[in-house]
Amino acid sequence: MKITTFDFGFFEHVHERVLIIVINEGVVIDGALSRKLISLIDEVLEEPSVLIIDRRNDYSYSGTGMMTLKDSKLSNVAATAIVAYPVLSEHFADTQVNVMNTVGRSHLNVFSSLDQAMGWANQLLETAADAVS
Numbered sequence: 001m002k003i004t005t006f007d008f009g010f011f012e013h014v015h016e017r018v019l020i021i022v023i024n025e026g027v028v029i030d031g032a033l034s035r036k037l038i039s040l041i042d043e044v045l046e047e048p049s050v051l052i053i054d055r056r057n058d059y060s061y062s063g064t065g066m067m068t069l070k071d072s073k074l075s076n077v078a079a080t081a082i083v084a085y086p087v088l089s090e091h092f093a094d095t096q097v098n099v100m101n102t103v104g105r106s107h108l109n110v111f112s113s114l115d116q117a118m119g120w121a122n123q124l125l126e127t128a129a130d131a132v133s
Helices: 031-044 063-068 087-102 114-132
Strands: 002-005 009-015 018-023 049-054 077-083 108-111
Touching: 009 031, 018 031, 018 114, 049 114, 077 114, 108 114
Parallel strands: 018 049, 049 077, 077 108
Antiparallel strands: 002 009, 009 018
C-alpha cells in the first residue's frame, strides 16, 4: 500500500487498481479542487481501476465538487464507490448518485463502510479479470 499526500488530503493506493481518496478535515471540494483531483487521478491510474471516495469528512464534498468528479472525465476509472458514514450522509450521497446516473455515469455505488466498498471493488476487479481470461 502506498500513500500520496497533498495539501487537501491523500490518495491511498490499495493496489495498482484501487485508489482511495480522503479529503482533510476543513477542506471543501469545489469546482477548482475537483478539476485538480481529476488531473491527479488521471496521472496515477494507468489502467481501468476502482475509485473509492472516502467521505469521512462528509462536509468536504459540495454538490458542485461531486458533480465535477465524473467517470467520463476519468479515463481509467471503471467504477466508483462512495463511502458515506452517517445515515443522513448516505442518503445525501444516494441522491447525488441518482443525479449522476441520470447523466450517464455507470458503476457507481454508495456504501456505509470502507470494508464494504473494498469488497465491491475487489469483486468488480475479479469479474473483469475472469472476463479477460
